[in-house]
Amino acid sequence: MIDALIAIFEALPYLLKGALATSGIVIGAMGLGLVMGVHMAVGQVYGNRPTRWFVGLYVWFFRGVPVLVLLFLFYFGLFALIGLNLSAFAASILVLGMTTAAYQSQIFRGAILSLPKGQLQAARALGMSDIKAIISIILPQALRFSIPAWSNEYSIILKDSALAFVLGTSEIMARSHFVASRTYHHLPLYITAGCIYFLLTWLGVRALLKLEAKVRIPGYSQ
Amino acid sequence: MTKPKKPILRVENICKILGGKEILKSVSLSLYKGELKVLIGPSGAGKSTLLQCINFLIPPDKGRVWLEETEIQSHKKRELYTFRQQVGMIFQDFNLFDHLNALENVAIALRKVKKMSRQAARDCAVAELERVGLGDKTTLYPAELSGGQKQRVSIARALAMEPKIMLLDEPTSALDPELIGEVLSVIRNLAQGGMTMILATHQIGFTRSLADEVLFMENGSIIEQGTPEDLLSPDACTRSRDFCSRLNELYEEGV
Numbered sequence A: 001m002i003d004a005l006i007a008i009f010e011a012l013p014y015l016l017k018g019a020l021a022t023s024g025i026v027i028g029a030m031g032l033g034l035v036m037g038v039h040m041a042v043g044q045v046y047g048n049r050p051t052r053w054f055v056g057l058y059v060w061f062f063r064g065v066p067v068l069v070l071l072f073l074f075y076f077g078l079f080a081l082i083g084l085n086l087s088a089f090a091a092s093i094l095v096l097g098m099t100t101a102a103y104q105s106q107i108f109r110g111a112i113l114s115l116p117k118g119q120l121q122a123a124r125a126l127g128m129s130d131i132k133a134i135i136s137i138i139l140p141q142a143l144r145f146s147i148p149a150w151s152n153e154y155s156i157i158l159k160d161s162a163l164a165f166v167l168g169t170s171e172i173m174a175r176s177h178f179v180a181s182r183t184y185h186h187l188p189l190y191i192t193a194g195c196i197y198f199l200l201t202w203l204g205v206r207a208l209l210k211l212e213a214k215v216r217i218p219g220y221s222q
Numbered sequence B: 001m002t003k004p005k006k007p008i009l010r011v012e013n014i015c016k017i018l019g020g021k022e023i024l025k026s027v028s029l030s031l032y033k034g035e036l037k038v039l040i041g042p043s044g045a046g047k048s049t050l051l052q053c054i055n056f057l058i059p060p061d062k063g064r065v066w067l068e069e070t071e072i073q074s075h076k077k078r079e080l081y082t083f084r085q086q087v088g089m090i091f092q093d094f095n096l097f098d099h100l101n102a103l104e105n106v107a108i109a110l111r112k113v114k115k116m117s118r119q120a121a122r123d124c125a126v127a128e129l130e131r132v133g134l135g136d137k138t139t140l141y142p143a144e145l146s147g148g149q150k151q152r153v154s155i156a157r158a159l160a161m162e163p164k165i166m167l168l169d170e171p172t173s174a175l176d177p178e179l180i181g182e183v184l185s186v187i188r189n190l191a192q193g194g195m196t197m198i199l200a201t202h203q204i205g206f207t208r209s210l211a212d213e214v215l216f217m218e219n220g221s222i223i224e225q226g227t228p229e230d231l232l233s234p235d236a237c238t239r240s241r242d243f244c245s246r247l248n249e250l251y252e253e254g255v
Helices: A002-046 A049-064 A067-081 A088-114 A118-125 A130-167 A172-183 A186-214 B047-054 B077-085 B102-112 B118-131 B147-160 B177-192 B204-210 B228-232 B239-251
Strands: B009-018 B021-031 B036-040 B062-067 B087-090 B165-169 B196-200 B213-218 B221-226
Touching: A002 A049, A002 A088, A002 A130, A002 A172, A002 A186, A049 A088, A067 A088, A067 A130, A088 A130, A118 A130, A118 B087, A130 A172, A130 A186, A130 B102, A172 A186, B009 B047, B021 B047, B021 B062, B021 B196, B021 B221, B036 B047, B036 B204, B036 B239, B047 B165, B047 B196, B077 B087, B087 B147, B102 B118, B102 B147, B118 B147, B147 B177, B177 B196, B177 B204, B204 B228, B204 B239, B213 B228, B213 B239, B221 B228, B221 B239, B228 B239
Parallel strands: B036 B196, B036 B213, B087 B165, B165 B196
Antiparallel strands: B009 B021, B009 B062, B213 B221
């Protein structure tokens, strides 16, 4: 028992460094997913036929293939094929980012479609171009309504980030596995790893709840 | 009534088919400066579609539109946006931007379309809101306003763009009876101030007292047009008269 506590205590700084890597992956992937997802959603709702078709194909592919397969496919296959020499860390961000982009685009698409049609009409009637209307009228509302679903996506990506371990990224899971194999304290170390994930999930979801309250439209209930 | 020779807005042969149904059958009209034309007619007659075709929110299948001698080339985006800036539109269900307060609702197009500075847009928005009697409500969001107040904000939003004409699509139809008055009084002030407008409405009393011309629409065509006296006086034997007396029976609206 004491051994286990000592093992955890000794490994903790090492694991927390892993938590930093995990945070980096999640923030990078969610950020990339946000930027790509918003563009894809706008393209899918307002774009011409080829754009809608392309986004549809992208979403279908990334939602249809397991993340683990995608990680191997891109890191060992496609990135090498196009001569892109990425670190495991960067590759994890890219692959998880592209995956969450597919899911996020559908969150934003749903939010955009849930807005009353009159919002875009009124903006057009004032002489706004569609781009201006989307940027100043549609997205500020759609993004607000996307926060609850986005927070869900955050918790999913946080846990999927453990898969980056297989590419050799030195994140929480990789580090716990490494220490556990060395010290044979498997149970306490994986419990610790689980607790760190739990803490990160809790912090992120809480921060997003705060954000949701902060940007809430006064008097508005959807 | 003395009219200048040239109409400020001319609409010719607008046709629109939606879902296989002919909504507008070659509708034409001319609007002169300072004139208030009122569109009346049963629901489904094509009043809303006509107004939305005029500023191309619904692209007409056929037909041409001129604003002050210039024909609008609706496929040229820039021209279309410039045209729409000059045509204020008021919707039945207000369509205020839900995430912006009253002031920002009025100011946003000034900033994004007219490229005014933040401060100038703000000052202008405050002035427009005061004009519709909402100077004390500038920081409230649409969800915190009554229907009548929302419609007045939307009028202020349209006026801030300094439109040459205004299209009002049943501006009081979504309002409780006791809120209609405040919106009509704003529109009355506009009419008396010389604003050029096309108003689709079921407010017959209002039409009688303020319209320069009444257009009666049914089944996608303007079937009668003339002064309120010609069409709506008790002894006129017109389709409009019939329609209005039936409306009056419904609403028991005194004139």
